[in-house]
Amino acid sequence: MELSKDQGTKGSGGKSLSVTRRDFVKAAAVVPAAGAFYFGYHALQGSPVKAGIVGTGNEGCEAMIKQSPPEFLEYVAFHDIRPTQIARARRKFNELYGPQQGEAVTFHESWESMLADPNIEAIVIATPLWTHAQFAIEAMKAGKHVMCEKLMAHNITDAKAMVRASEKYNKILSVGHQRHYSTLYDDAMETIRSGKLGDIRHIRAFWHRNNAQINPDGTIRDSWRPEIPEADQSVDASKYGYKDISELVRWRLYDRTGGGLMAELGSHQVDACSLFLAALAGADGHHEHVRPLAVNGMGGKWFYEDDRDCDDHIHCLFEFPNGQTVAFTSINTNAMAGYGEEVLGTRGSMTVMQERELAVFDENDPLKKKREAKKTEMTVDAAKPGEATMYSAASLGLPVEAAQKSTAKVSRGYKEELEHFAFCIRHPDPANQVRCDGLVALHDAVIALSANQAIRSGKRLEFQDAWFDPSSPETPDPKPNDMSLASGV
Ligand SMILES: NC(=O)c1ccc[n+]([C@@H]2O[C@H](COP(=O)([O-])OP(=O)(O)OC[C@H]3O[C@@H](n4cnc5c(N)ncnc54)[C@H](O)[C@@H]3O)[C@@H](O)[C@H]2O)c1
Structure with missing residues (x-):
């Protein structure tokens, strides 16, 4: 959402918050070494961590x-099963490292061969949801640290097994909810802690896309149903547990392999809202959480008429303690709202949009009207794509010069999460803990996957403490998943 000058000044109360221009931290994320500044690490002081990537x-x-940050993490190997994606990775390595080093990154024909590669210290997992637990657990068992993409796992039983594997094999497990490494989200939490928004009873979170636009040939342009490239047609997908090549390429559409809108999109915002409510409660949000009490949901396959299992529209309402609620919607047929969160407090509102814009609006206070009118200020203007508009958080105390720089790209946190992952591997110390470890990610997975159960059953589902406890067998999983690994840990 790019706010015009008018929208910026109007906000929810017709005025901006009374911060001065000098206090603005505009695109603090571009300050050199911002990640280290925010997230408490420094240069690696050692050779980069040697990593392999699957997917x-x-x-x-x-x-x-x-x-990926070459000075922290160096890819030495990769594995995938689709020819087009293997070639794509080779091109990326060549771009990142130059042709000589890029061509030297070893392609492993099999997962087992990459696992056995003694040159690899850590494995990055970016495969479809249902495979995460198996790859992560086998990697940790083989002595590798793991950085696994979100959602952590396809079901809670598997997610718990991943946490236990990390403990049992004493390996770092970091999960890719990148908002834990976003300076924008850190700033948003700081804004909440500062009290500028007052008390908070409601957050509206949404991820709206239009995956329903029509191509010239009459087909629907659905990013979850991409074309199957000619070069991938000959892959024997059944060797890897898929029904066919279509399930491999379009894995998000099916219950066996994906987790629908809640797993793919909503889980990010469940994570964001957990951070916001933790900040309000005085918790750090990374290792201390606020748990929801219950979730209601509805959703359906209301637009597409194909073979997919997943809903194309979902609406969930999460109840938190103290009468706080989070409403999440994800729709596939209109993109106007985009994606983001609106945090609605008694004194102000905050919007965090598209992982690159943060704006704070004053709540209308008739008693203050006269005083405020004298110093109307512009706090929000339009950001070009890829650039930041970030106002607020004087409390961060960055130097004024930093505040005046600005306009480079805001990092969404991928680079920083990989940097910190590598840093924690090189500097083992109880003080150096990745921000989205197995327990944090389990928390997000329980919330997202329980919401799916609430949608399916049409009933209000109350969260149980045991679901969040990796040592407990209790889960909201509907039935043992036929593809679930979750054993032996
Ligand atoms: N953090 C984020 O913002 C974010 C954004 C997008 C996707 N993701 C996550 O990243 C993961 C991958 O998503 P994607 O969009 O890249 O999907 P994708 O389909 O584009 O890529 C998945 C890759 O995994 C490979 N693969 C599948 N099964 C495999 C197997 N058994 N062995 C080896 N390789 C296998 C596929 O060939 C493909 O190249 C998902 O978990 C997704 O939720 C995270």
Whole structure:
């Protein structure tokens, strides 16, 4: 959402918050070494961590490889099963490291061969949801640290097994909810802690897309149903547990392999709202949480008429303690709202949009009207794509020069999560803990996957403490998953 000058000044109460321009931290994320500044690490002081990656599709290539920090983490190996994505990874490595080093990154024909590679210290997992637990647990068992994409696992039984494996094999497990490494979200939490928003009873979170636009040939342009490239047609997908090549390429559409809108999109915002409510409660949000009490949900396959299992529209209402609620919607047929969170407090509102804009609005206070009118200020203006508009958080105390720089790209946190992961591997110390470890990710997985159960049953579902406890067998899982690994740990 790019706010015009008018929208910025109008906000919810017709005025901006009374902070001065000098206090603004505009695009603090671009301050050199911002990640280290915010997240408490420094240069690696040692050779980069040698890593392998499994799954070199969209997220693997565009985030985990392209945005990886070579001075912290160096890919030495990769594995995938689709020829197009293997070639894509090779191109990415060449771009990142130059042709000589790029060509030297070893391609492993099999997962087992990559696991056995003694050169690898850590494995990055960016494969479809249902495979995460198996890859993560086998990797940790083989002595590798793991950075696994979100959602942590396909079911809670598997997610708990991943946490236990991390403990049992004493390996770091970091899960890719990148908002834990976003300076924008850190700033949002700081804004909540500062009291500028007052007390908070409601957050509206949404991820709206239009995956229903029509191509010239009459087909629907659905990003979850991509074309199957010619070069991948010959892959024997059944060797890897898929029904066919379509299930491998379009895994998000099916219950066996994906977790629907809640797992793919909503889990990010469940994570964000957990951070916000933790900040309000005085918790750090990374290792201390606020648990929801219950969730109601509804959803359905209301637009598409194909073979998919997953809903195309969902609406969930989460109840938290103290009468706090979080409403989440995800729809596939209109993109106007985009994605983001609106945090609605007694004194102000905050919007965090598209992982790159943060704006704070004063709540209308008739008693203050006269005083405020004298110093109307502009706190929000339009950001170009990829640039930041971030106002607020004087409390961060960055130097004024930093506040005046600005306009480079805001990091969404992928680079920082990989940096910190590598840093924690090189500097083992109780003080150095990845921010989205297995327990944090289990918390997010329980909330997201329980919401799916609430949607399916049409009933209000109350969260049980035991669901969040990795040592307890209790879960909200509907039935043992036929593809679930979750044993032996
Ligand atoms: N953090 C984020 O913002 C974010 C964004 C997008 C995706 N993701 C997550 O990243 C993961 C991958 O998503 P994606 O969009 O890249 O999907 P994708 O389909 O583009 O890529 C998945 C890759 O895994 C490979 N693969 C599948 N099964 C395999 C197996 N058994 N062995 C080896 N390789 C296998 C596929 O060939 C493909 O290249 C998902 O968990 C997704 O939720 C996270």
